């Protein structure tokens with residue numbers, strides 16, 4: 001499986017503010033670029049923190065990209081995936097509408113009633129891990145369901161775990177020209193942080209996009 005992480009940060013590396021509310025960091029051209037990456041993937045993954053904070057939809061905005069996928073014999077939108085160890089995703093979350101398949105990755109510790117509620121709301125439950133979602137197991141389970149190309153849109157907890165598990169193949173990072181600040185504001189890679197064996201990336205491209213910079217790395 002190819003795992004492509006895409007995110008937008010402020011100059012100081014923040015994904016959003018300390019209020020953990022969605023902030024428009026990207027400009028129009030960068031959002032169009034994100035749509036194009038989504039269009040080439042089989043599934044788009046976020047953590048439950050992003051679902052609770054942003055209530056994202058994770059489908060394609062551009063109808064021409066939808067038509068091109070259909071012409072290739074693919075579903076109109078990539079599947080949506082949420083890493084949600086205890087099945088906390090709200091049943092009225094936008095990712096649970098019927099526009100695309102939605103996988104909810106849970107751990108063995110997820111309560112049975114919450115799993116049933118999410119299944120009744122259209123989710124496909126995939127168990128991977130004991131207390132917390134195990135991404136290596138989850139990737140195998142998604143691959144068995146036909147997901148070869150996985151895009152990850154955040155947030156910082158999930159991105160850290162994927163780097164920690166050595167699962168990231170590619171990173172595209174849009175750095176917008178704003179300062180957000182805040183010691184408690186989420187950053188590109190949160191979690192416990194590394195103290196040794198820091199993942200070292202290989203810079204492939206640097207490009208000006210909108211009023212910011214797009215950095216592309218092989219990982």
Ligand SMILES: NC(=O)C1=CN([C@@H]2O[C@H](COP(=O)(O)OP(=O)(O)OC[C@H]3O[C@@H](n4cnc5c(N)ncnc54)[C@H](OP(=O)(O)O)[C@@H]3O)[C@@H](O)[C@H]2O)C=CC1
Nearest residue numbers: 007008015016020047049050085133154155156157158161
């Ligand atoms: N600018 C940008 O590009 C983006 C910004 N954001 C912003 O980021 C913030 C949300 O980020 P964040 O709070 O880090 O949330 P995440 O989206 O990273 O979700 C974190 C949650 O995912 C669950 N999870 C399940 N398995 C794992 C695992 N193996 N490793 C890590 N987490 C796991 C955990 O909850 P549990 O234990 O219950 O499973 C955890 O609390 C919001 O403010 C949002 O607006 C988000 C995406 C993109």
Ligand SMILES: Nc1nc(O)c(N)c(N[C@@H]2O[C@H](COP(=O)(O)O)[C@@H](O)[C@H]2O)n1
Nearest residue numbers: 008023024025026054056057058059153
């Ligand atoms: N690329 C990018 N730039 C920003 O400025 C952002 N705030 C985000 N956030 C991500 O986009 C998701 C919203 O997706 P929908 O438009 O609802 O499909 C959000 O949840 C973050 O993952 N991304």
